[in-house]
Every structure is written in C-alpha cells, then in structure tokens.
Amino acid sequence: MKLVSAELGGVQEILARKAIELDRELRNRDGIAIEKSADQMDEIQYASERELAIRNVDRESHLLRQVKAALRRIDDGSFGTCVECESAISPRRLAALPWALLCIRCQEIADRDRLEGAESLGESLRNAA
C-alpha cells in the first residue's frame, strides 16, 4: 500500500510535532526531584509523586522512540507496514495512532504479552510485601 504524498505529509507533520512535544516534556522533567522531609507523611507523598513521574517519563520516552521510528520509516518508505509481520497497517489505525509500528493483530499479541508481564510483576511485588 502506497500512501499519497499529501496524506503522508500530514502524518509527517503530526509526528514531527509530537516528537517535539514529547521531547520538551521529557526535558522539563529532567531532574526528578528527590525531596527529603522529616515528616513521614510527606515522605510517602514525595515517593508516590516520584513514582508517578518516573512512570510518565517511561511512557513518554517509549512513545518518543516510537514517534521517531515512524518518522524514520516515512523517510525509508516502510511507513504503514507492520514491523512484525510486514502486512499493511490499516489507514484507520494509522489515522488514530500515526506512530503505530504494529498492525492491530500484532499489537494485540504484544499487549497480551505485556499484560502478562505486568501481572507477574504485580505478583512478585505482592509476594515481596
């Protein structure tokens, strides 16, 4: 499937803007402050804020990598092709998620794997507590 250049131009612009936006957000959060307080309630509050911030940074840097990969794929002509099975990613999916690297089927498999990973992580955390 070959996307017409006007369509692709729009996507490229969306991706480029998204990359800049994510880049800026990540830079703003460069130093995740390690605040210290004698008050234990404050400590707990800081710890959960820190954890949330770390999780956001994780998610955003992951997304930024995907956005940059999608931009590279526009350059090399592989945009819109699933990196896993090499079938075409549906235009509807690309309209919603221009940085999607996987077709919906491969994405579902990947999500399932990740979910299982997250569950077993939760399990080990519970066991550790």
Ligand SMILES: [Zn+2]
């Ligand atoms: Zn696929």
